[in-house]
Amino acid sequence: MSDIDIAITGTGLLTSAGAGVHRAWEALESGTPGFGDGAGLPWPVAAVDPRHAPWPDGARWQNIRKYAGPGAHWGLAAARAALARAGWEDGAPAGDQAGDQAGDQAGRPDPTRGGTVVAVSSNGSDELADILPGLAVLAQHDERPIAELLYDEVPDYAYIRSIPSQLGQFVALASGFEGSNLSVYGETGAGGLGALALAVRLIGSGELDRVLVVGVSPPLPLTTAVAFDREERFGREAGPGRGPFDLDRAGTLVGQAAAALLIENTAAARARGAAPLARLAACETLCAADRASATAAVVDDVLARAGRPADLWWAHGCGSVAMDLAECEAVAPRLGAAVPATSSKGTLGNALECSALVDAVLAVEALRRGRLPAVGLLEKPDPALGAVDFVVGGPREVPGAAAALVTALGHGRDAATAGAAVIVKGS
Structure with missing residues (x-):
């Protein structure tokens, strides 16, 4: 290609x-x-x-x-x-x-x-x-x-x-x-x-x-x-x-x-x-031994292809105890604590077959507006998820954000497929 x-x-x-x-x-x-x-x-x-x-x-x-x-x-x-x-x-x-x-x-x-x-x-x-x-x-x-x-x-x-x-x-x-x-x-x-x-x-x-x-x-x-x-x-x-x-x-x-x-x-x-x-x-999906490995690998892949870091993270964030933890452990170290993160699924739910397409559309809108909405229904971020800057309580202005990382995980405890995309602000 x-x-x-x-x-x-x-x-x-x-x-x-x-x-x-x-x-x-x-x-x-x-x-x-x-x-x-x-x-x-x-x-x-x-x-x-x-x-x-x-x-x-x-x-x-x-x-x-x-x-x-x-x-x-x-x-x-x-x-x-x-x-x-x-x-x-x-x-x-x-x-x-x-x-x-x-x-x-x-x-x-x-x-x-x-x-x-x-x-x-x-x-x-x-x-x-x-x-x-x-x-x-x-x-x-x-x-x-x-x-x-x-x-x-x-x-x-x-x-x-x-x-x-x-x-x-x-x-x-x-x-x-x-x-x-x-x-x-x-x-x-x-x-x-x-x-x-x-x-x-x-x-x-x-x-x-x-x-x-x-x-x-x-x-x-x-x-x-x-x-x-x-x-x-x-x-x-x-x-x-x-x-x-x-x-x-x-x-x-x-x-x-x-x-x-x-x-x-x-x-x-x-x-x-x-x-x-x-x-x-960049956009790719990968399979690996487990979902954490798949997520880490696909994020590395799309960030390398994009040739630039992400300024915001639109996470899969579905509300699953295990999946949220695996996603944060895989993605957060690759972005750094200063990158704000959100998810749509506390408001719109996890639309299984098209959830990441929903998030990609919303990420385009976030970059266009220079604003990131809060994670729906999130009140107390889980400390076990590490140093992730979740948007909580209301929208956050991100006027300088030019690139968004979108991540997605397959549903299921044995699922080992993950996807990621990097979307860059239009000009």
């Missing part, structure tokens, strides 16, 4: 705070958590209101709406918001803009030079949710590659059998991108950073000029939620003192969300007249 300057030109969010980056930011700054009773589950959940993800207007969208599950509604809402912020509408760039060298006769960028990568758990169908536990058990000892196993074992009626997700097809329709359409499934994607790292490779290799990265974490089926809870306990309370990094934290706080980032070769973005919101200096 060649070194190439990559710009973030569009972002979109759908969270328990509502639709839009500004809604999530308001919730973070006000310290207003979005947790409800979990619709009968034993864990509080920061749930998305489906009314905040309306289906697009127009005949072509209405004709295919019957095929779209809740995840498709959510992901499409975030994707279209990112496209609009990047100056893209209805499958083409808005306005009279210059095209790339490979542009079509209308002067627009070549659609085959754009692609999509989505981070998802499943296609959202009830039928597939019923068979996923059996597939997970089978995959533990089956020698077939996961793609082959899914193709062989998933019934024909399930879209996942063909690997590119249902959501990816809707996102491609919204963007008009005709290049690669890829999917990254499950928590091994480190909260969506696996999808973002794959998108970086597609641009860095020269295959594409731009990639729309979309992640969705829809409501967890009960069987999946129980399995996650057994792997790494979910929090039973979401009140003051139970937030990430708190001395009295007692488990991962669960959330739902959809997030989207449009990343582009900076030269191609400027050629079409787009103003970068930020620059993606």
Whole structure:
């Protein structure tokens, strides 16, 4: 992969705070958590209101709406918001803009030079949710590659059998991108950073000029939620003192969300007249013997690639006693005590498959605003976490911050996947 300057030109969010980056930011700054009773589950959940993800207007969208599950509604809402912020509408760039060298006769960028990568758990169908536990058990000892196993074992009626997700097809329709359409499934994607790292490779290799990265974490089926809870306990309370990094934290706080980032070769973005919101200096995911080793290695990797230190840290910080400790032990020595740290999950919850994409979008906003919100529900930082400068009690001004480190861990006591990204302030 060649070194190439990559710009973030569009972002979109759908969270328990509502639709839009500004809604999530308001919730973070006000310290207003979005947790409800979990619709009968034993864990509080920061749930998305489906009314905040309306289906697009127009005949072509209405004709295919019957095929779209809740995840498709959510992901499409975030994707279209990112496209609009990047100056893209209805499958083409808005306005009279210059095209790339490979542009079509209308002067627009070549659609085959754009692609999509989505981070998802499943296609959202009830039928597939019923068979996923059996597939997970089978995959533990089956020698077939996961793609082959899914193709062989998933019934024909399930879209996942063909690997590119249902959501990816809707996102491609919204963007008009005709290049690669890829999917990254499950928590091994480190909260969506696996999808973002794959998108970086597609641009860095020269295959594409731009990639729309979309992640969705829809409501967890009960069987999946129980399995996650057994792997790494979910929090039973979401009140003051139970937030990430708190001395009295007692488990991962669960959330739902959809997030989207449009990343582009900076030269191609400027050629079409787009103003970068930020620059993606590095992004990677790694597996190691354990999550602490994976986190340390991936942070070293992205900081080395970025060629500069981070001025703020947007941590995974999910509220798990063990995961918060492992993250701090791995990351804090690599940043120093003077770097302020926050997390979104005490307010918005841990949206498993796209949590890090949510944080990447928020980190872009933090650099743009020169301000860092406090860690939600954090009252007494745990001394065992070491000398970390957590933002507590209210937002903190960080006017000189130019680079943010975003970290993500896979869920589960035996999970050994971690991701990290370095985002640099736009100019």
